[in-house]
Amino acid sequence: MKTAEEIWKILEEVEDPEIPVLSVVDLGIIREVNIDGEKLEVVITPTYSGCPAMRTIEKDIEEILQENFIANYSIRTVLSPPWTTDWMSENGRMKLYQCGIAPPQGKSTDKGLLMGKTRDLNCPQCGSTDTEMISQFGSTACKSLYKCNQCLEPFDYFKCI
Amino acid sequence: MNKDQLYQYILQIADNTLILGQRLAEWCGHGPVLEEDIALSNIALDYLGQCTNLLKYAAEVEGWGRDEDLIAFLRDASEYKNALIVELPNGDYGKTIARQFLFSSWYKLFLEQLAQSSDNYLKGFAEKSLKEVKYHLQHSSDWMLRLGDGTEESHRRVQTSVNELWEYTGELFEITELDTLAASSGIGVDLASIESNWKTQVEALLSEATLSIPDYGYMQKGGKSGKHTEHLGFILSDMQYLQRTYPGVKW
Numbered sequence: 001m002k003t004a005e006e007i008w009k010i011l012e013e014v015e016d017p018e019i020p021v022l023s024v025v026d027l028g029i030i031r032e033v034n035i036d037g038e039k040l041e042v043v044i045t046p047t048y049s050g051c052p053a054m055r056t057i058e059k060d061i062e063e064i065l066q067e068n069f070i071a072n073y074s075i076r077t078v079l080s081p082p083w084t085t086d087w088m089s090e091n092g093r094m095k096l097y098q099c100g101i102a103p104p105q106g107k108s109t110d111k112g113l114l115m116g117k118t119r120d121l122n123c124p125q126c127g128s129t130d131t132e133m134i135s136q137f138g139s140t141a142c143k144s145l146y147k148c149n150q151c152l153e154p155f156d157y158f159k160c161i
Numbered sequence: 162m163n164k165d166q167l168y169q170y171i172l173q174i175a176d177n178t179l180i181l182g183q184r185l186a187e188w189c190g191h192g193p194v195l196e197e198d199i200a201l202s203n204i205a206l207d208y209l210g211q212c213t214n215l216l217k218y219a220a221e222v223e224g225w226g227r228d229e230d231l232i233a234f235l236r237d238a239s240e241y242k243n244a245l246i247v248e249l250p251n252g253d254y255g256k257t258i259a260r261q262f263l264f265s266s267w268y269k270l271f272l273e274q275l276a277q278s279s280d281n282y283l284k285g286f287a288e289k290s291l292k293e294v295k296y297h298l299q300h301s302s303d304w305m306l307r308l309g310d311g312t313e314e315s316h317r318r319v320q321t322s323v324n325e326l327w328e329y330t331g332e333l334f335e336i337t338e339l340d341t342l343a344a345s346s347g348i349g350v351d352l353a354s355i356e357s358n359w360k361t362q363v364e365a366l367l368s369e370a371t372l373s374i375p376d377y378g379y380m381q382k383g384g385k386s387g388k389h390t391e392h393l394g395f396i397l398s399d400m401q402y403l404q405r406t407y408p409g410v411k412w
Contacts, residue, residue: 046210048206048207048210048293049207049210049211049213049214049289049290049293050206050207050208050209050210050211050213051210052206078285079214079282079285079286079288079289080281080284080285080288080289081285081288082285082288082289082292083289134196135196135197135199135200136200136296136299136300137196137199137200137203137204137296137300138199139199141203141206141207145196145199159296161292161293161296
Protein backbone atom coordinates (compact mmCIF):
# COMPACT_ATOMS: atom_id res chain seq x y z
CA MET A 1 0.00 0.00 0.00
CA LYS A 2 1.13 3.51 -0.77
CA THR A 3 1.58 6.12 1.93
CA ALA A 4 -1.03 8.79 2.64
CA GLU A 5 1.31 11.37 1.16
CA GLU A 6 1.50 9.43 -2.10
CA ILE A 7 -2.28 9.13 -2.23
CA TRP A 8 -2.69 12.90 -1.79
CA LYS A 9 -0.23 13.37 -4.65
CA ILE A 10 -2.27 11.03 -6.87
CA LEU A 11 -5.52 12.82 -5.98
CA GLU A 12 -4.02 16.13 -7.03
CA GLU A 13 -4.40 14.90 -10.59
CA VAL A 14 -8.21 14.70 -10.28
CA GLU A 15 -9.66 17.81 -11.87
CA ASP A 16 -12.86 19.52 -10.85
CA PRO A 17 -15.22 18.75 -13.77
CA GLU A 18 -16.62 22.28 -13.87
CA ILE A 19 -13.44 24.24 -13.17
CA PRO A 20 -10.73 21.98 -14.63
CA VAL A 21 -7.86 24.32 -13.67
CA LEU A 22 -8.48 23.28 -10.07
CA SER A 23 -7.81 19.87 -8.60
CA VAL A 24 -10.15 18.41 -6.02
CA VAL A 25 -7.31 18.86 -3.53
CA ASP A 26 -7.02 22.61 -4.35
CA LEU A 27 -10.74 22.98 -3.73
CA GLY A 28 -10.62 21.30 -0.36
CA ILE A 29 -13.11 18.62 -1.41
CA ILE A 30 -10.83 15.83 -0.16
CA ARG A 31 -11.08 15.90 3.62
CA GLU A 32 -9.15 12.84 4.71
CA VAL A 33 -7.05 10.03 3.38
CA ASN A 34 -7.09 7.15 5.84
CA ILE A 35 -4.97 4.06 5.48
CA ASP A 36 -5.68 1.05 7.63
CA GLY A 37 -3.31 -1.76 6.72
CA GLU A 38 -4.18 -2.59 3.12
CA LYS A 39 -7.43 -0.59 3.14
CA LEU A 40 -7.72 2.95 1.86
CA GLU A 41 -10.54 5.33 2.69
CA VAL A 42 -10.96 8.68 0.95
CA VAL A 43 -13.32 11.13 2.64
CA ILE A 44 -14.89 13.82 0.46
CA THR A 45 -17.34 16.67 1.05
CA PRO A 46 -19.52 18.56 -1.45
CA THR A 47 -18.98 22.29 -2.03
CA TYR A 48 -22.76 22.86 -2.36
CA SER A 49 -25.50 20.38 -1.44
CA GLY A 50 -26.68 20.27 -5.02
CA CYS A 51 -23.28 20.27 -6.68
CA PRO A 52 -23.90 18.10 -9.75
CA ALA A 53 -20.18 17.42 -10.09
CA MET A 54 -19.94 15.21 -7.00
CA ARG A 55 -20.83 11.95 -8.74
CA THR A 56 -18.34 12.63 -11.51
CA ILE A 57 -15.68 13.50 -8.94
CA GLU A 58 -16.30 10.25 -7.12
CA LYS A 59 -16.01 8.31 -10.36
CA ASP A 60 -12.83 10.16 -11.31
CA ILE A 61 -11.28 9.36 -7.94
CA GLU A 62 -12.13 5.68 -8.41
CA GLU A 63 -10.60 5.71 -11.84
CA ILE A 64 -7.33 7.26 -10.79
CA LEU A 65 -7.00 4.90 -7.83
CA GLN A 66 -7.54 1.92 -10.11
CA GLU A 67 -5.01 3.28 -12.58
CA ASN A 68 -2.58 3.28 -9.70
CA PHE A 69 -3.37 -0.37 -8.94
CA ILE A 70 -5.26 0.33 -5.75
CA ALA A 71 -8.23 -2.01 -5.49
CA ASN A 72 -9.05 -2.00 -1.80
CA TYR A 73 -10.57 1.44 -1.31
CA SER A 74 -13.78 3.12 -0.25
CA ILE A 75 -15.03 6.67 -0.74
CA ARG A 76 -17.14 8.23 1.98
CA THR A 77 -19.06 11.51 1.69
CA VAL A 78 -19.49 13.70 4.77
CA LEU A 79 -21.49 16.91 5.23
CA SER A 80 -19.92 18.03 8.47
CA PRO A 81 -18.02 20.23 8.98
CA PRO A 82 -19.53 22.10 6.03
CA TRP A 83 -17.22 22.99 3.18
CA THR A 84 -15.89 26.52 3.21
CA THR A 85 -13.89 28.56 0.73
CA ASP A 86 -11.33 28.99 3.53
CA TRP A 87 -10.16 25.50 2.65
CA MET A 88 -9.18 26.50 -0.86
CA SER A 89 -5.41 26.41 -1.27
CA GLU A 90 -3.34 29.50 -2.12
CA ASN A 91 -2.26 27.69 -5.23
CA GLY A 92 -5.92 27.10 -6.12
CA ARG A 93 -6.79 30.79 -5.68
CA MET A 94 -3.91 31.79 -7.95
CA LYS A 95 -4.99 29.29 -10.62
CA LEU A 96 -8.57 30.58 -10.51
CA TYR A 97 -7.47 34.18 -11.01
CA GLN A 98 -5.24 33.21 -13.90
CA CYS A 99 -8.08 31.50 -15.72
CA GLY A 100 -10.39 34.49 -15.38
CA ILE A 101 -12.37 33.67 -12.24
CA ALA A 102 -12.00 36.01 -9.26
CA PRO A 103 -11.07 33.90 -6.22
CA PRO A 104 -13.06 34.12 -2.95
CA GLN A 105 -12.08 37.17 -0.92
CA GLY A 106 -11.35 37.10 2.78
CA LYS A 107 -12.76 34.76 5.39
CA SER A 108 -16.15 33.11 5.11
CA THR A 109 -17.01 34.32 8.62
CA ASP A 110 -17.12 37.94 7.44
CA LYS A 111 -20.87 38.62 7.29
CA GLY A 112 -20.45 41.62 5.00
CA LEU A 113 -19.54 39.24 2.20
CA LEU A 114 -22.95 37.65 2.38
CA MET A 115 -24.61 41.00 2.02
CA GLY A 116 -22.94 41.42 -1.33
CA LYS A 117 -20.40 43.86 0.07
CA THR A 118 -17.12 42.58 -1.21
CA ARG A 119 -13.76 44.14 -0.68
CA ASP A 120 -12.04 45.50 -3.74
CA LEU A 121 -12.55 42.72 -6.19
CA ASN A 122 -9.95 42.73 -8.92
CA CYS A 123 -11.15 42.13 -12.44
CA PRO A 124 -9.28 39.00 -13.52
CA GLN A 125 -9.09 40.41 -17.05
CA CYS A 126 -7.59 43.88 -16.51
CA GLY A 127 -6.94 44.01 -12.75
CA SER A 128 -9.16 47.04 -12.12
CA THR A 129 -11.01 47.24 -8.80
CA ASP A 130 -13.87 49.19 -10.37
CA THR A 131 -16.17 46.17 -10.47
CA GLU A 132 -19.81 45.51 -9.58
CA MET A 133 -22.01 42.50 -8.93
CA ILE A 134 -24.62 41.70 -11.57
CA SER A 135 -26.11 38.62 -9.95
CA GLN A 136 -25.49 36.57 -6.83
CA PHE A 137 -25.92 33.44 -8.86
CA GLY A 138 -23.64 32.57 -11.74
CA SER A 139 -22.81 29.78 -14.14
CA THR A 140 -22.37 27.24 -11.34
CA ALA A 141 -23.68 27.05 -7.76
CA CYS A 142 -20.33 28.21 -6.39
CA LYS A 143 -20.00 31.40 -8.45
CA SER A 144 -21.67 34.78 -8.80
CA LEU A 145 -21.60 37.09 -11.77
CA TYR A 146 -19.67 40.39 -11.85
CA LYS A 147 -18.81 43.00 -14.39
CA CYS A 148 -15.76 45.23 -14.69
CA ASN A 149 -16.58 48.91 -15.27
CA GLN A 150 -13.11 49.52 -16.65
CA CYS A 151 -12.73 46.91 -19.39
CA LEU A 152 -16.52 46.23 -19.48
CA GLU A 153 -15.99 42.48 -19.47
CA PRO A 154 -18.19 40.23 -17.32
CA PHE A 155 -16.46 37.74 -15.05
CA ASP A 156 -17.23 35.01 -12.51
CA TYR A 157 -16.50 35.41 -8.83
CA PHE A 158 -16.06 32.32 -6.68
CA LYS A 159 -18.48 33.01 -3.81
CA CYS A 160 -17.14 33.08 -0.30
CA ILE A 161 -19.07 30.65 1.90
CA MET B 162 -38.15 9.11 18.86
CA ASN B 163 -38.37 5.67 17.37
CA LYS B 164 -37.11 4.80 13.91
CA ASP B 165 -40.39 5.38 12.11
CA GLN B 166 -40.97 8.73 13.79
CA LEU B 167 -37.49 9.91 12.87
CA TYR B 168 -38.05 8.73 9.30
CA GLN B 169 -41.32 10.69 9.12
CA TYR B 170 -39.69 13.77 10.59
CA ILE B 171 -36.90 13.69 8.00
CA LEU B 172 -39.51 13.39 5.24
CA GLN B 173 -41.30 16.43 6.59
CA ILE B 174 -38.14 18.52 6.04
CA ALA B 175 -37.12 16.81 2.82
CA ASP B 176 -40.48 17.15 1.07
CA ASN B 177 -40.45 20.94 1.40
CA THR B 178 -37.12 21.05 -0.44
CA LEU B 179 -38.15 18.45 -3.01
CA ILE B 180 -41.41 20.10 -4.02
CA LEU B 181 -40.13 23.68 -3.90
CA GLY B 182 -37.05 22.60 -5.87
CA GLN B 183 -39.33 21.05 -8.48
CA ARG B 184 -41.46 24.20 -8.64
CA LEU B 185 -38.48 26.50 -9.04
CA ALA B 186 -37.00 24.28 -11.72
CA GLU B 187 -40.07 25.15 -13.81
CA TRP B 188 -38.50 28.59 -14.23
CA CYS B 189 -35.48 27.13 -16.00
CA GLY B 190 -35.54 28.64 -19.47
CA HIS B 191 -38.48 30.90 -18.59
CA GLY B 192 -36.95 33.50 -16.25
CA PRO B 193 -37.76 37.18 -16.88
CA VAL B 194 -34.06 37.91 -17.41
CA LEU B 195 -31.15 35.55 -17.88
CA GLU B 196 -29.62 36.31 -14.46
CA GLU B 197 -32.85 35.42 -12.69
CA ASP B 198 -33.34 32.33 -14.77
CA ILE B 199 -29.93 31.19 -13.55
CA ALA B 200 -30.57 32.31 -9.97
CA LEU B 201 -33.85 30.41 -9.62
CA SER B 202 -32.38 27.30 -11.24
CA ASN B 203 -29.39 27.51 -8.88
CA ILE B 204 -31.67 27.76 -5.88
CA ALA B 205 -33.70 24.81 -7.18
CA LEU B 206 -30.49 22.82 -7.43
CA ASP B 207 -29.55 23.65 -3.84
CA TYR B 208 -32.96 22.43 -2.67
CA LEU B 209 -32.69 19.20 -4.65
CA GLY B 210 -29.22 18.61 -3.22
CA GLN B 211 -30.51 19.18 0.28
CA CYS B 212 -33.36 16.82 -0.43
CA THR B 213 -30.97 14.13 -1.65
CA ASN B 214 -28.89 14.47 1.52
CA LEU B 215 -31.99 14.09 3.67
CA LEU B 216 -33.57 11.21 1.78
CA LYS B 217 -30.29 9.27 1.84
CA TYR B 218 -30.45 9.53 5.58
CA ALA B 219 -34.16 8.70 5.63
CA ALA B 220 -33.43 5.52 3.65
CA GLU B 221 -30.73 4.57 6.12
CA VAL B 222 -33.03 5.16 9.10
CA GLU B 223 -35.85 3.24 7.46
CA GLY B 224 -33.52 0.31 6.85
CA TRP B 225 -35.49 -1.36 4.05
CA GLY B 226 -32.69 -1.04 1.56
CA ARG B 227 -34.49 1.64 -0.46
CA ASP B 228 -32.47 4.51 -1.89
CA GLU B 229 -33.25 8.23 -2.05
CA ASP B 230 -34.71 7.99 -5.55
CA LEU B 231 -37.27 5.39 -4.57
CA ILE B 232 -38.43 7.50 -1.66
CA ALA B 233 -38.58 10.67 -3.76
CA PHE B 234 -40.29 9.21 -6.79
CA LEU B 235 -42.47 6.33 -5.73
CA ARG B 236 -44.76 7.80 -3.12
CA ASP B 237 -48.33 8.99 -3.69
CA ALA B 238 -49.56 12.51 -2.93
CA SER B 239 -51.03 11.61 0.47
CA GLU B 240 -47.62 10.35 1.61
CA TYR B 241 -45.94 13.71 1.00
CA LYS B 242 -45.49 15.88 4.06
CA ASN B 243 -44.56 19.24 2.56
CA ALA B 244 -46.28 22.46 3.58
CA LEU B 245 -48.95 23.58 1.11
CA ILE B 246 -47.16 26.85 0.34
CA VAL B 247 -44.38 25.11 -1.61
CA GLU B 248 -46.74 23.23 -3.93
CA LEU B 249 -48.78 26.26 -5.03
CA PRO B 250 -48.23 27.22 -8.66
CA ASN B 251 -45.39 29.70 -9.30
CA GLY B 252 -47.63 32.49 -10.56
CA ASP B 253 -45.72 35.43 -12.00
CA TYR B 254 -42.12 36.16 -11.11
CA GLY B 255 -43.20 38.43 -8.24
CA LYS B 256 -45.27 35.67 -6.67
CA THR B 257 -42.39 33.23 -6.94
CA ILE B 258 -40.15 35.77 -5.20
CA ALA B 259 -42.76 36.48 -2.51
CA ARG B 260 -43.01 32.77 -1.73
CA GLN B 261 -39.24 32.46 -1.72
CA PHE B 262 -39.04 35.31 0.74
CA LEU B 263 -41.75 34.00 3.09
CA PHE B 264 -40.48 30.44 2.95
CA SER B 265 -36.73 31.12 3.22
CA SER B 266 -37.29 33.50 6.13
CA TRP B 267 -38.84 30.54 7.93
CA TYR B 268 -36.42 27.92 6.62
CA LYS B 269 -33.38 29.89 7.72
CA LEU B 270 -34.70 30.14 11.29
CA PHE B 271 -35.63 26.47 11.17
CA LEU B 272 -32.15 25.41 10.06
CA GLU B 273 -30.45 27.64 12.62
CA GLN B 274 -32.20 25.66 15.31
CA LEU B 275 -31.78 22.29 13.60
CA ALA B 276 -28.04 23.00 13.62
CA GLN B 277 -28.28 22.41 17.41
CA SER B 278 -29.89 19.00 16.92
CA SER B 279 -28.77 16.08 19.05
CA ASP B 280 -28.90 14.00 15.86
CA ASN B 281 -25.45 14.37 14.31
CA TYR B 282 -26.54 13.88 10.74
CA LEU B 283 -29.34 16.44 10.91
CA LYS B 284 -26.98 18.84 12.66
CA GLY B 285 -24.42 18.51 9.85
CA PHE B 286 -27.14 18.80 7.24
CA ALA B 287 -28.47 22.00 8.82
CA GLU B 288 -25.03 23.63 9.12
CA LYS B 289 -24.32 22.91 5.48
CA SER B 290 -27.73 23.97 4.14
CA LEU B 291 -27.82 27.14 6.20
CA LYS B 292 -24.95 28.59 4.19
CA GLU B 293 -26.98 28.15 1.02
CA VAL B 294 -30.28 29.34 2.44
CA LYS B 295 -28.75 32.60 3.66
CA TYR B 296 -27.91 33.37 0.05
CA HIS B 297 -31.43 32.45 -1.04
CA LEU B 298 -32.95 34.77 1.55
CA GLN B 299 -30.64 37.60 0.56
CA HIS B 300 -31.70 37.13 -3.06
CA SER B 301 -35.45 37.14 -2.42
CA SER B 302 -35.21 39.99 0.12
CA ASP B 303 -33.41 42.19 -2.43
CA TRP B 304 -36.13 41.51 -4.98
CA MET B 305 -38.95 42.12 -2.50
CA LEU B 306 -37.51 45.60 -1.94
CA ARG B 307 -37.10 46.26 -5.64
CA LEU B 308 -40.55 45.04 -6.58
CA GLY B 309 -42.43 46.39 -3.56
CA ASP B 310 -40.76 49.77 -3.69
CA GLY B 311 -40.60 49.73 -7.49
CA THR B 312 -43.22 50.77 -10.02
CA GLU B 313 -46.93 50.97 -9.37
CA GLU B 314 -47.40 47.77 -11.34
CA SER B 315 -44.67 45.80 -9.54
CA HIS B 316 -45.94 47.04 -6.17
CA ARG B 317 -49.50 46.04 -6.96
CA ARG B 318 -48.53 42.61 -8.19
CA VAL B 319 -46.22 41.69 -5.35
CA GLN B 320 -48.73 42.99 -2.77
CA THR B 321 -51.43 40.78 -4.31
CA SER B 322 -49.04 37.83 -4.15
CA VAL B 323 -48.20 38.41 -0.49
CA ASN B 324 -51.91 38.67 0.30
CA GLU B 325 -52.64 35.42 -1.53
CA LEU B 326 -49.76 33.51 0.05
CA TRP B 327 -50.32 34.80 3.55
CA GLU B 328 -52.90 32.21 4.61
CA TYR B 329 -50.38 29.49 3.78
CA THR B 330 -47.69 30.78 6.15
CA GLY B 331 -49.41 29.60 9.34
CA GLU B 332 -48.82 25.97 8.46
CA LEU B 333 -45.07 26.48 8.68
CA PHE B 334 -45.57 26.89 12.43
CA GLU B 335 -48.21 24.22 12.85
CA ILE B 336 -47.12 21.90 15.63
CA THR B 337 -48.09 18.28 15.08
CA GLU B 338 -47.54 15.42 17.50
CA LEU B 339 -44.43 14.56 15.55
CA ASP B 340 -43.06 18.10 15.93
CA THR B 341 -43.65 18.04 19.68
CA LEU B 342 -41.90 14.73 19.96
CA ALA B 343 -38.98 15.84 17.79
CA ALA B 344 -38.52 19.06 19.74
CA SER B 345 -38.75 17.45 23.17
CA SER B 346 -36.23 14.77 22.26
CA GLY B 347 -33.71 17.42 21.19
CA ILE B 348 -33.66 16.16 17.60
CA GLY B 349 -36.05 18.60 15.97
CA VAL B 350 -37.05 22.24 16.03
CA ASP B 351 -39.34 23.95 18.52
CA LEU B 352 -41.50 25.77 15.98
CA ALA B 353 -43.15 27.98 18.58
CA SER B 354 -39.79 29.46 19.46
CA ILE B 355 -39.07 30.75 15.94
CA GLU B 356 -42.51 32.16 15.18
CA SER B 357 -42.10 35.59 16.74
CA ASN B 358 -38.69 36.02 15.10
CA TRP B 359 -40.22 35.19 11.75
CA LYS B 360 -42.99 37.72 12.23
CA THR B 361 -40.59 40.47 13.27
CA GLN B 362 -38.23 39.88 10.36
CA VAL B 363 -40.89 39.43 7.72
CA GLU B 364 -42.91 42.43 8.85
CA ALA B 365 -39.79 44.63 8.95
CA LEU B 366 -38.87 43.78 5.39
CA LEU B 367 -42.40 44.10 4.06
CA SER B 368 -42.59 47.57 5.61
CA GLU B 369 -39.26 48.54 4.11
CA ALA B 370 -40.57 47.35 0.75
CA THR B 371 -43.58 49.69 1.30
CA LEU B 372 -45.88 46.66 1.36
CA SER B 373 -48.69 46.29 3.84
CA ILE B 374 -48.80 43.36 6.21
CA PRO B 375 -51.91 41.20 5.76
CA ASP B 376 -54.04 40.19 8.76
CA TYR B 377 -53.20 37.00 10.55
CA GLY B 378 -56.60 35.48 9.89
CA TYR B 379 -57.58 31.97 8.92
CA MET B 380 -54.58 29.80 8.08
CA GLN B 381 -54.61 26.83 5.70
CA LYS B 382 -53.10 23.56 6.79
CA GLY B 383 -53.07 19.88 5.89
CA GLY B 384 -49.81 19.29 4.05
CA LYS B 385 -48.01 17.85 7.04
CA SER B 386 -50.67 15.17 7.42
CA GLY B 387 -50.79 14.42 3.70
CA LYS B 388 -53.89 16.45 2.79
CA HIS B 389 -52.74 18.47 -0.17
CA THR B 390 -54.12 20.93 -2.69
CA GLU B 391 -55.00 19.64 -6.14
CA HIS B 392 -51.71 21.09 -7.40
CA LEU B 393 -49.49 18.43 -5.84
CA GLY B 394 -50.90 15.65 -8.01
CA PHE B 395 -49.94 17.56 -11.13
CA ILE B 396 -46.42 18.14 -9.86
CA LEU B 397 -46.03 14.46 -9.07
CA SER B 398 -47.33 13.28 -12.41
CA ASP B 399 -44.65 15.44 -14.02
CA MET B 400 -41.93 14.53 -11.57
CA GLN B 401 -42.61 10.80 -11.32
CA TYR B 402 -43.50 10.08 -14.92
CA LEU B 403 -40.20 8.45 -15.82
CA GLN B 404 -39.87 6.30 -12.70
CA ARG B 405 -43.49 5.14 -12.92
CA THR B 406 -43.35 4.34 -16.60
CA TYR B 407 -40.00 2.55 -16.51
CA PRO B 408 -39.67 1.02 -13.02
CA GLY B 409 -36.08 0.73 -11.87
CA VAL B 410 -34.80 2.96 -14.67
CA LYS B 411 -31.19 4.13 -14.35
CA TRP B 412 -29.76 7.27 -15.92
